[in-house]
Amino acid sequence: MRKIVPVLAALAAATAVSACGKADPTLHIYTWADYFKPDIVRRFESVRSCRVVIDTFDSNESMYAKLKAGASGYDLLTPSSYMVSLMHAQGMLRPIDRALVPNLVHVDPEYLKTAVDGTMDHSVPYMISNTGIAYLRSRVADFVPSWAMFGRADLKGRMTLLNDMRETIGAGLKFLGYSLNTTNERELEAARDVILGWRANIAKFENEQYKTGLASGEFLLVHGYSGDILQVRKENPDIAFALPLEGAALSVDDLVIPVTAKEAALAHAFIDFLHDPAVAAENTAFLGYLCPNLESYGLLPPALRNDPAVFIDPELRAKSEVIKDLEAANALYVRIWDEIKSAK
């Protein structure tokens, strides 16, 4: 019994420490793991003389479930844009006060044209990543950055497409020059027929093993996420990444402030800090995703600037799109996807 008391006291003390800090305001961020360069966070702490506490989630859905059930105390979140739409529709987000975030003038206007929240009313874009084609330079002859690669007979059985309804149907739609958020049935059926042609040519639809398969040479060309490819490329320098000239899918994580935030002003200040061009460039270089901050592009090291896995050519980005939540039209995609997966 006597041993328990100090333990409980220690626990109470620890709770007290995390609850106090009235002198130094504390910014609580709920985000993906390793999603801010640690040095940037430390600099913000000293500039604003505050503390930053970062907690992490593993998926948009689990974060949403937790907040929806009543969890509060977070001042800044980084959900993907489709989740931002949903949370906004449910009234869970605060509007962004532009006066507190002067650096928003640096946000890339070309990107905002394709964004879900194009006026930055309740969200500010943080990081963009994209899907594209990765391949082994030494094993794929005459590479052309086009979705048409999946029809190439000489690579038969050595390629993979993502096992993701929206990504893969989107690739077919883009190949045909349609929007990947289309709800036109004829366009979707045309995309289905294209993908059925590719299906006969690929090894399988694959979301995870394609990375290791490419690194080990089992697959020669894969449809994949830029972040994943960046990681395996460190292992096998023969891997190259390209964005198809027809355009591809972009995914974006946004900075948002929940209505329950206690330190909303500090959260605004942090958003402003992240969109300082020098900070944005530093973060992009650290993470390997692109912060859509126009002024920061010129500050990126040339190696990154020329890397299609990080820096998307503005012309190609204009052709690329963010996958949007289509609500009722999702059923149409599910049907087309079923037809693709079940065809003999």
Add this chain to the structure above:
Amino acid sequence: MRRSRLPIWITVGAMVFFYLPIAILVVNSFNASRFGTGWQGFSLRWYAQLLHEPEIWLAARNSLLIAVGATALSVVLGTAAAFALHRFGRSRLQRFHYALVYMPLVVPEILMGISLLMAFAATGVGLGLGTIFLAHVTFCVSFVAMTVLARLQDFDDAVVEAARDLGAGWRVTFRRVVLPMIAPGIAAGALLAFTLSIDDFVITFFVAGPGSTTLPIRIYSMIKFGSPPLINALSSILLLVTFTAVILSQRISSPRR
């Protein structure tokens, strides 16, 4: 008479099924390859890199603090519950009590997590280490109570009567007679509570608040952007701690030789 080989093969199959994934994880934590794309030589670099991850250590500190605290409190409450259940098990009230204690063992974790979070949100309790601690005590108490109760069922009440006959007060009887006899059950329950608390993800995920990320939550969220071999190394360490606790608990609770 020839005995069937079938049980052996089923046992071997089950062991492979249970332990092969763990073995692969542990082996990969020593793999020099960053991406697990085949064996690239033995390396301790992931363990070395762990030393430079302050957020992981903060999460580990949180986990340990909660596990130790929750174990301590649930041992006291669980043992008391076991005594009540053992002494007055026949009464209606205690049958109800038994059902209450038993409930957390069978209620799905996700249900418990969400309902605890909703209860905390409704009562305005700020989420943090305190709420995780309370949630862990809630389910640990049941495991301790059941373990101690099992021990009490073999307990010979005549010994207590003998002690009282010989003039010992209830305090002395408890300290010198009862406690030493049930101590192995309490220790086993404590270790069980500790392992459950330090591993728990689902309930913790829901009741964790700002600044109280625990090790399992940290590991899980590292899967998306983090480095896979780092997770392997961290999981191997966690496995070592868990296995040690389980083996100790079995040692202690097995009958005295």
